[in-house]
Amino acid sequence: MLAKYVARRFLASLVVVLGVTLITLVLMDRTRGTYVPGIDLNPALRPEDIARLRADLGLDRPFYIWYITWIWGVVHGDFGRSMIDGSTVMSHILDRLPNTLELTGTAILIGIIIAIPVGVIGALRHGSKADHTLTVVSVAGFAVPQFWMGLILILIFSVTLEQHGLPWLPSSGAYSAVNGGDFIDRVEHLILPATVLSFFYMSTWSRFIRSSMLEVLSQDYIRTARAKGMSERRVVYLHGLRNALIPLVTLIGLELPGLVSGGLVVEVVFGWPGIGKLAFERALQYDYTTVMGVTFFATMLVIAGNLLADLLYGVLDPRIRYS
Amino acid sequence: MIGPSRVAELDMPGAAIEGASTRPAQSYWNESWERLRANRIGMAAGILILIFALIAILAPVFSAVLTHFQPQTIDLSQTFSPPGGKHLLGTDELGRDTLTRLIWGARVTLGVALLTVAVSLTVGTAVGMMAGYYGGWLDDVLMRLVDTVLAIPAIFLFILMSILFRPTPVSLALIIASVGWGQVARLVRGEVLSVKQRDFILATRSIGARHLRLMLRHLLPNVLPVLIVAASLGVGQIILIEAALDFLGLGIQPPTPSWGNQLTNAESYFFHSIWLVNFPGLLIFVTVLASNVFGNAIRDAFDPRLK
Amino acid sequence: MSRDEVADDKGFEQFEKFLEAWSRRDFLKRAGAAGAYMAFLGGAVEFLDACAGGSPTTTTTAKKGGHVVEGNFSDIRTLNSMLSSDTASNQVIGLMFDGLLNYKANGDLIPALAADLPKQSADGLTYTFKLRPNLKFSDGQPITSDDVKFTYQLAYDPQYAEVSSPRRGDLSKYIASIDTPDPQTVVIKTTQVFAPFLASHGLYGILPKHVLGSLSAKAINTADFNTAPSVTSGAFKFVSWEKGQQVTMARNDNYWAGAPYLDQWIYKVLPDSVAVTNQLKTGEIDIGPVDPGQFDALKTTSTVAMREFGVPTFTFYAYQLDPSKPAGPLFQDKAVRQALLYALDRQSIVTAVFFGHGKVANSVEPPTSWAYKDKPQVLVNFNKAKAESLLDGAGWTKGADGIRAKNGTKLKFTMITNAGNKQRESMLTVMQQAWHDIGVDATPNLIQFPQLVSQIVSIRTFDLFLVGFNWSADPDVSPLYHSRNAVPGGFNGADFKNDQADTLLDQALNTLDRTKRKQLYGQFQDLMSDLQPSPVILFNNGIYGVNTRVQGTDFGPFNQFAQRPWNHGVWVTDGK
Secondary structure: OHHHHHHHHHHHHHHHHHHHHHHHHHHHHOOOOOOOOOOOOOOOOOHHHHHHHHHHOOOOOOHHHHHHHHHHHHHOOOOOEOOOOOOEHHHHHHHHHHHHHHHHHHHHHHHHHHHHHHHHHHHHOOOOHHHHHHHHHHHHHOOOOHHHHHHHHHHHHHHHHHHOOOOOOOOOOOOOOOOOOOHHHHHHHHHHHHHHHHHHHHHHHHHHHHHHHHHHHOOHHHHHHHHOOOOHHHHHHHHHHHHHHHHHHHHHHHHHHHHOOOOHHHHHHOOOOOHHHHHHHHHHOOOHHHHHHHHHHHHHHHHHHHHHHHHHHHHHOOOOOOO | OOHHHHHHHHHOHHHHHHHHOOOOHHHHHHHHHHHHHHOHHHHHHHHHHHHHHHHHHOHHHHHHHHHOOOOOOOOHHHOOOOOEOOEOOOEOOOOOEHHHHHHHHHHHHHHHHHHHHHHHHHHHHHHHHHHHHHOHHHHHHHHHHHHHHHHOOHHHHHHHHHHHOOOOHHHHHHHHHHHHHHHHHHHHHHHHHHHHOOHHHHHHHHOOOOHHHHHHHHHHHHHHHHHHHHHHHHHHHHHHHHHHHHHOOOOOOOOOOOHHHHHHHHHHHOOOOHHHHHHHHHHHHHHHHHHHHHHHHHHHHHOHHHO | OOHHHOHHHHHHHHHHHHHHHHHOOHHHHHHHHHHHHHHHHOOHHHHHHHOOOOOOOOOOOOOOOOEEEEEEOOOOOOOOOOOOOOHHHHHHHHHHOOOOEEEOOOOOEEEOOEOOOOEEOOOOOEEEEEEOOOOEOOOOOEOOHHHHHHHHHHHHOHHHOOOOOOOHHHHHHHEEEEEEEEOOEEEEEEOOOOOOHHHHHOOOOOOOHHHHOOOOHHHHHOOHHHOOOOOOOOOEEEEEEEOOOEEEEEEOOOOOOOOOOOOEEEEEEOOOHHHHHHHHHHOOOOEEEOOHHHHHHHHOOOOEEEEEEEEEEEEEEEEOOOOOOOOHHHHOOHHHHHHHHHOOOHHHHHHHHOOOOEEEOOOOOOOOOOOOOOOOOOOOOOOHHHHHHHHHHOOOEEOOOOOEEEOOEEOEEEEEEEOOOHHHHHHHHHHHHHHHOOOOEEEEEEEOHHHHHHHHHHHOOOOEEEEEEEOOOOOOOHHHHOHHHHOEOEOOOOOOOOHHHHHHHHHHHHOOOHHHHHHHHHHHHHHHHHHOOOOEEEEEEEEEEEEOOEEOOOOOOOOOOOOOOOHHHOEEOOOO
C-alpha cells in the first residue's frame, strides 16, 4: 500500500521536476541576451572576442538543443559549468549547501525553542493580558521586513556594542576572515542571521502550539485525567503538551521544502555564503547554468521534502489513508 | 512565507464549518460578524487597513491639500531635511517630501497587494473548484500543474521573472500572483472535497442543476470564509514579499515610490537620516501586523472553536 | 634576495614613503613629483619628519607579521590572469601575480618583473625587455622569459586558440611574435605602431609554464590552477578560496621586491556598502571602498583614515545617434545635444548625489591623464537660459502641454541605466527634472546591468543611456568614440561616427611621441566639446577607508585595483 503510494508520488514528482526545469529554462532563455554573461563593461573587449566567448559558452545553440543537452547531463549527475567562472555547478552547490542548511536548521531550532514556551503559556493563560501580549509579540515578529530587522540588529549588536567596547557580534560571513572556522567562531557568526530568520518560524509555530494546546486541553481525556486527581502539571505536560506537539512535527516537516530557499534574503543581508545568495547573484549575472542547476536542486529538495512531510503526516495521524 | 496558508490547511476550518453548513447560511454569517465585532483589536486592525487604503486612493488629494508637494518633485537644496517645518516628515536624498512619497507609496504597495490577492483568489478558486468538483483526470492534471508551480522555490521564481519582465506595479502583482494562486487552489480544492459529499449537494445534482450553478451558488459560499481569511493574511504577506523584492533590487523601481523601495533606498543613509528608514519601515510593520491580526480575527470569528 | 641587496629599490621605497608623507600636506600637493624629488634629494626627509606634528605619525620601522583584511563587493571568478575580465578577479590576481610592468599612482609605467622599462626600436615595433636577475616563483623555480612568452601565447598564439581569453582580440591583432633569445630577455614585436601597447598589455600577471605548460589549450580553461594557483609570481601566494566568502593569501618569500611584511592578505566579500562602513568601524575589515554617501559616517571614526583621490572613472550619458533608431532623429542636431547639457546643473549633481566627491567633467579625458585638457574649446556650464534659446533656435517650440515639439514630433525619450546603483538612479531623476524645466519629456527606466550592457553593445534600441566607465592609463578613447566600434559588439553604443575624430584617434595611436599625442588628444577634446555625442557628467573620486593600524598603502588614481606595486610594503602597527 505504502509502496504503491510512494511509486505514484514519485512518478508524479518526475513530471513536476521536468515541468520545473522547463519553466526555469524558458525564463532563463530570455536572458541569453547578446553579450557575455558576467563580463563588466570592458573597453578592451572587441566584437570578435564577444562572439567567440559566446560561442565558447554555447550561447548560440537553439533552445531545445540546450535543454536536451542539459537534461542528458543532469541524468548523469553533471550540472555543467558556470558560465561566469568556469567552476562546476555541482562544486558551487556542494560548497554552499551546508552553509544554508546550517543557517535554516539553526533558525528552526531557535524557532522551536522559543515557540513552545510562548505557545504553552499563551494556552494556559488564554484570554489573559499575558496571552494577548504574547500573541501580539509573536504576530509582530512576523510583520517586520527581514532586511530591516537585519540592519537594526547589525547596528545594535555589531557596531554599537563594538564602539562602546563591549563584546560584539560579527555582521557578515559564516566565520572570521582570519583564523576563523572553529565552533565558537561559527556560532558567533550564526547568531544574528539565524535569529532574524527564526522570527518567521517563531511566530507561526507559537500561535499554532497555542491553538493546538487549547484544543487538546479541551478534550475529554484531559478532563478525565483531572477528575482522576492527576496533578495539573502532569496533565499539562504529560498529556497536553505531548499530544499538542505531534502536529508540530508535521509543521516542521512542512518547512523542509523551504529549507533551501527560505533564507535567501537573510543570506543576502548578512553575506551568508549560502545557496540562496548564490542563485540570486548568478541570476542577476545571467549565469544560465548555475541558476538552472541550483533551481533544479532546490526543486528536488522541495519535492522530496513534500513527500517526506506527507509520509510523516500519514504516519503520525493514523486517520489519514493514502487514497 | 508559505506559513499561514499551510497552517490554515492544517487547521482545516472546512471541517469546523462542516457542522455549520447544515444551518441556514444567513445566521452563520451574522454570527461570525457578531463575533468579529466583539473582537476589538481585530476590528481596530481592519479599520486601520481601511484607513490606509483610503489614504492611498485619495493620494492626489492629500498631496494637493495636506502636504502641497508632489512625490517626484526634487529640490537639491533641501536634501536630508529632518522632520518638522515645511516637510512634516523630512526629505530624502533628492529633497523630495517624505510624507508625500509615503502617501503615494501606499498606493503602490497596497495596490500591488490587493491586485495580487484578487488575481490569486480568482484564478486559484477557479482551478481549485474545478479540480475538486470534477475530480478524475482533470483533478490530476490541474493538481500536477499546481504542484509544479509550488515546487519551484517562490523566491527563485520571483527573481527570474523580475529580471525578465519590467517590474511595474501591475506586472509585479502578476508575478507574485503566479505563485499565490497555487496555494489558493489547493486550499479551495480541499474545501470542495470535504463539502462535495454533503447530502444537499447530491440532492441538488440529482434534480439536474447545472455544474456551474452548483459551483457558484452552493460550493462557493462554503469556500468563501477560507478565502476571506486567506485574503486578509495574504495582504500582509505580499507587502513583505514586495519589500523583499525591492531590497533585492527587483521590485518597484525608483523613482516610483513604494514603501519597500523607500526603506531599501534609505538604508545607506541610516547613519545621518534615520527617519528615512524608520517611517517606511514602521508603515510596513504596522500594516502587515494589522493584516495578520485582522486575518486571525476573521478566522477566529468564523470558527470560534479555535479561539 | 633581501631588501638591502637592491640599492635602487631601497631608494625608490624611501622616496615612495616620502611622497606619501609629502602628499598629506595639502599645501605641498601641487608641487608635483619633480619638486618632491628635488626636495627629497635635498635632504627634505629630515625636515618633513621634524614637521611631523599634526599629521599621522609614520614610524619608519616596519613591523613584520600580521594580516590585512580587504573588503569588496564581488567575489572573484578566476585566478588566471589571462582568463579574467572582472575587477574583483584582477584585484586579487594583482596581489599574487606580477607582470613585466606596473603603474605608478599617476599612471606612469614602472618596471616590475622587468628590470627596466623596455628598449624600443626606432620604428616603434619592437619592445625588448630584460628581466631582473634571480627572479623566482613562489615555489622557488626561476621566472624566465619562457614563462613570459607562455603567458602571452595563451592569448595570441593559434596553438592556444581554444583558451577562452578575453584578451585574444587585442593581443592577436597587435602581437606579431615573441622571442626569447635568453632566459632573461623577451623581445615582443608588434604588427603596427600601437601607442597604448605597454600600458594596456604590459601588466598581465606572469604564469608558470612549468605548471601549465603541459596542459592542452582546452584543459587550461578548466585547470585547477585557475581556482587554486599552486605557484605565484607576485607578493603573495595562494592559500585558499572559500567561495562566496574570501580569498586567503600568504606571504611569498621569493618575491623579487622582498618578502612582504604581512603574514596574510585576505580579500573578503561583503554584501553592500553599508556592510563596508559597518565593518570598517568594527575593524572586521581593514581596507574597503567607501560609498560617497557614507564618507561622513566614517570620517569621524578614529580608527579609520580616509583616502580620496581622482580616478579615471567617469559617469556619462550618450545620445542615440543612429538615425534609423526611434530616438535617433531627435539627437542629430548638435544644438539639441548641447542644449540638454547646458540645462544640467552638474555641480549640484556632484554635490547632492556624490556628496561632493567628484569633479564636474569638461572633457572626455580624465583629469588624472597626462592628455587631459582642462579648458576645451567649448566650455559648457550650467546655463538654463542658453539651453532654452538653443532649443528655440533649433525649431523646438513649447506646446500647450509644456513639452517642446518640432514638425509634430515631441522632444520625448526614455533614459536607461542599471538598477541597483543609487547614484545613477538619482542622476536620472535629476536629469528628468532639469529637462522637464526646459520643456523636454525624459523618463527614467532602470534595467538590470547585463541588459544595459546588451543594449549599449549590441541591441542599441535605447534612446539615451547613462553608465560609468573606467579608463586605463593610456589616454586612447577609441573604444567609445571610434566609428569602427560602432558595430554591434563594440562599445561605441551611441553610434558616433565622425571622420575627424577617427583621424585624430588613429594618428594618436600610431605615434609613440607623447608630445605629439598630447596635441592630438587636445584637438580631439576640443572637437568633442563642441559635438557632445556623449556628455560626461562627472569624474568620480576613489575613496578608501583604511584602518589606522595599516601602514604603507599608497592608493592613487592608477594604484587602486589590480595595479598596486606597493602591496608588499604594507604592514600593520600591532603586528596582528
